[in-house]
Amino acid sequence: xxxxxxLSREAAPLEEEACAxxxxxxxxxxxxxxxxxxxxxxxxxxxxxxxxxxxTADWQSVMRQxxxxxxxQIHLSGGEPTARRDLEEIVETAAKSGLYTxxxxxxxxxxxxxxxxxxxxxxxxxQLSIQDVDVENADRIxxxxxxxxxxxxxxxxxxxxxxxxxxxxxIHRQNIENLPAIIDYAVDVGAGRLEVAHIQYYAWALKxxxxxxxxxxxxxxxxxxxxxxxxxxxxxxxxxxxxxxxxAKYPKPCMGGxxxxxxxxxxxxxxxxxxxxxxxxxxxxDNVRDRPLADIWLNGSAFEKYRGTxxxxxxxxxxxxxxxxxGGCRCQAFALTGDAANTDPACSLSPKHEEWAKVAEVExxxxxxxxxxxRMGKAANATSE
Amino acid sequence: xxxTGKPGTAPPRTRLMISGDSVLKLPRHIKLKxxxxxxxxxxxxxxxxxxxxxxxxxxxxxxxxxxxxSAIAKVLADQxxxxxxxxxxxxxxxxxxLADKGVVTx
Numbered sequence: 001x002x003x004x005x006x007l008s009r010e011a012a013p014l015e016e017e018a019c020a021x022x023x024x025x026x027x028x029x030x031x032x033x034x035x036x037x038x039x040x041x042x043x044x045x046x047x048x049x050x051x052x053x054x055x056t057a058d059w060q061s062v063m064r065q066x067x068x069x070x071x072x073q074i075h076l077s078g079g080e081p082t083a084r085r086d087l088e089e090i091v092e093t094a095a096k097s098g099l100y101t102x103x104x105x106x107x108x109x110x111x112x113x114x115x116x117x118x119x120x121x122x123x124x125x126x127q128l129s130i131q132d133v134d135v136e137n138a139d140r141i142x143x144x145x146x147x148x149x150x151x152x153x154x155x156x157x158x159x160x161x162x163x164x165x166x167x168x169x170x171i172h173r174q175n176i177e178n179l180p181a182i183i184d185y186a187v188d189v190g191a192g193r194l195e196v197a198h199i200q201y202y203a204w205a206l207k208x209x210x211x212x213x214x215x216x217x218x219x220x221x222x223x224x225x226x227x228x229x230x231x232x233x234x235x236x237x238x239x240x241x242x243x244x245x246x247x248a249k250y251p252k253p254c255m256g257g258x259x260x261x262x263x264x265x266x267x268x269x270x271x272x273x274x275x276x277x278x279x280x281x282x283x284x285x286d287n288v289r290d291r292p293l294a295d296i297w298l299n300g301s302a303f304e305k306y307r308g309t310x311x312x313x314x315x316x317x318x319x320x321x322x323x324x325x326x327g328g329c330r331c332q333a334f335a336l337t338g339d340a341a342n343t344d345p346a347c348s349l350s351p352k353h354e355e356w357a358k359v360a361e362v363e364x365x366x367x368x369x370x371x372x373x374x375r376m377g378k379a380a381n382a383t384s385e
Numbered sequence: 386x387x388x389t390g391k392p393g394t395a396p397p398r399t400r401l402m403i404s405g406d407s408v409l410k411l412p413r414h415i416k417l418k419x420x421x422x423x424x425x426x427x428x429x430x431x432x433x434x435x436x437x438x439x440x441x442x443x444x445x446x447x448x449x450x451x452x453x454x455s456a457i458a459k460v461l462a463d464q465x466x467x468x469x470x471x472x473x474x475x476x477x478x479x480x481x482x483l484a485d486k487g488v489v490t491x
Contacts, residue, residue, distance in 0.1 A: 019422025024434055070422035072434055100416060100429040124414050125431040164414045164431050164487070187398065192487050193431060235400030235485045 022070030023297065024256075027077055027264040027275060030059065030090070034080040036106050037143035037373040038131065040170055040205040040212055043079065044278050047376050052268040056086040058289065060093040062265055065293040067097035071263070077104040079267070082114070088121045095122025102127060104168075107154035108147050115157050126158045127166040127195075132175040133185045141174065143373050155189035166193040171222060172212035173368060179222050183229045187237055194237055196226055198244035202276045202331055204374045210363040211371055218364075219247050245346035246360035250321065251328025252346070258330060259303035263293075271296045273303050276331040280340050306330050306340070313341050315349045401491055403454060403481045405473055409489040410450035417445050428488055435488070444476050448489055454480060 032047040054062070066074065074094045081087055082105055094101050103118065104127045115126075130151055131138035138148035158165045167186040171179065179196065186194040198219065199205050199212050214222075226241045233239070245252055255262045255274045264272040269288040272278065278285070283305065286296040297303060305311065309322050316327040327333070328344025336345045337352050345356035403409075411417060416429040417437075426442045428435040437445065443464075447457045458473035465472070483489045 020424070022422055070420070072420070072427065072429060073432070075432075102432060124416075124429075127432065162413075164412070166431055190398070235402075236398045238485075238487065 019070035021298070023263040024071070024261045025073045025075060025263075026062075026066050026071045027075045027262060028059070028062065028081075028090075029077050029079065029264065029266050029275070030081045030084050030087070031267050032079040032376075033083040034078055034106065034374075035083075035108055035144055036080070036147065037375060038141060038170070038204075039208040039371040039373055040172065040199045041374040042200070042203060042205070042275055043374070044203055044276065045207065046278075047079075047374075048267045049376070053084075054265075054267065054269045054288070056089055058269060059086075059090045062269075062288055062293060063090065063094040063099060064097050065288075066094075067099050069294045069297065071099065073100040073102060075102045075104055080106050080109060082107075082109045088114075088117050091118055091123050092121040095124075100124050105129070105154075106142070106147070107151045108144060110154050110157075112157045112161075115154070115163075116161055119161050119163055123163070125164050125166065127168050128155055128158070129168045129170070130182070130185070131170070133178050133181045134175075137175060137178075141371075152189065155191070159190040164193075165189065165191045166195060167191045168195045168197060170197050170199055171214075172199045173214040173218065173364065174212070176214045176218050176222060179225050180229075183225070183233075183237075183239070187233065192238060194239045195242065196222065196239060197242040198222070200242070200244070201246070202329075202335070203279070204372070206335065207372050209359075210366065211368045213246065213360050213364040214244070215364040216247050216361065219244060244360075245328075245332075245344075246357060248346060249348050250346070251325050251332075251344040253325045254329035254332075254344075257307075257323075257326040258305075259297070259307035260326075263297055271300065271302075273306070274329075274331065276329075277302065279331050280334050311341055313343075315347075316343050319349065401484045403477050403484055405453060405455035405458070405477070407454045407480070407491060408450060408452070409448040409454065409480060409484070409491060411445065411448060411488065412490045415488050417442070430486070430488060433486075435486070440476075441479060441483070444479065445483075445489070448480075 031053055032043055033050055081103060091101055101123050102125045103123055107128050128151060131141040135148040139145050155165060169182045201209050205212060226239055230239050259273045264275050265288060266272060270285045271288060272285055283302050285302050286300045312322060312327055316322050328346050330340040332346060333342045333344045334340035336356055343350040345352040347353060418427055420427050426437055428437055443461060444457060447460060454477060455473060458469050458476055462469035462472045480489060
């Protein structure tokens with residue numbers, strides 16, 4: 001009897017038919033508004049403003065189209081998705097359309113009553129982020145006083161309401177020492193799953209790389225801690241470990257391959273193959289206001305651009321791993337080599353790899369600079385350049 | 386270090402160990418469904434989608450919160466005309482894996 005396999009992470013291609021080629025997940029960035037200002041936010045540095053956001057009806061249409069296309073899971077994210085007062089209506093439409101609904105939240109705006117309403121509207125799962133278990137440090141990282149205490153309360157409500165909980169813990173040099181306590185926290189609050197997510201260095205995190213990058217030794221220690229905890233907590237807590245690719249030998253298959261498993265809709269309705277894709281120049285992104293979601297997914301130029309392997313250059317083109325990691329991340333390739341079709345420098349076969357890996361070595365051993373906090377407009381840029 | 390507040394309200398947690406007497410069900414947030422577009426069975430779980438094999442699907446359909454694992458083994462032994470001990474050993478292992486992943490619960 002074979003083990004039950006993960007669908008989204010396996011490399012086997014799906015059949016070449018419309019619905020069989022549907023993405024497994026849709027990341028719905030409902031808004032870029034957020035009360036927190038985490039310096040590693042995965043949102044683009046150019047945040048979209050509230051007056052450009054899709055309407056309730058637009059998002060409900062996206063949910064129905066997603067289900068028709070064959071998408072399975074909706075990740076309701078942001079910014080902070082609970083900043084939208086119509087979240088219940090969006091969740092209800094998604095659930096009624098047969099989608100599995102996942103709320104990715106910082107928690108600080110939630111009340112118990114609202115969480116209950118969301119559950120009753122059909123919300124399947126809550127992913128709650130924490131900045132640290134040390135409350136002062138946590139509130140400093142998120143630049144939100146009282147945040148850590150509130151999050152702990154929210155975690156309790158999720159479990160009281162009998163909903164499954166994932167704790168998401170972004171890990172970096174300013175909280176890495178607390179990993180064992182973070183694992184205990186996840187067990188204590190009743191989470192079924194913990195993401196120990198080393199920061200991925202794009203957008204805001206790339207701006208703050210020197211303030212966030214752990215040393216290789218500190219990273220290796222986290223790998224050991226997670227390995228031990230996984231074994232000890234088998235059947236109690238599932239732990240997912242995301243490694244920082246600066247310390248990896250091969251790149252990660254970003255988004256499980258471009259235009260292959262994930263589709264992302266921004267607050268204003270732009271449809272992206274990945275949440276960082278707007279950092280690439282010369283791309284045309286379609287909007288759900290103008291074109292059906294299925295047509296964008298199957299035929300949109302942004303999705304076609306790096307889908308599959310035809311676009312690859314050497315060393316990817318002839319590499320045995322080309323359908324395992326799909327050449328890594330296009331945004332990282334562009335940011336660090338100037339050409340998005342180059343091999344991701346995270347790959348040891350990239351001519352830029354050594355130079356790139358050295359950056360992590362050097363930055364992680366220097367004193368950490370001040371954070372550039374995530375903010376709308378120019379305030380953030382003023383301190384970084 | 387200033388740890389956050391009191392521990393959670395959940396009772397002490399232990400690993401569910403599967404035996405022939407275990408009575409299992411799928412928790413509300415786990416969804417077993419046949420996907421028309423892809424033509425396969427899927428298990429939808431928090432931030433995961435699993436693709437169960439045919440046997441797993443048959444077993445999961447029988448995890449109804451009433452019959453014990455030994456009774457499920459009996460049903461499958463009759464259906465596939467195989468020795469019940471072999472089936473029981475196989476599905477116990479499989480269900481342990483699924484329980485560890487949070488797909489089945491007692």
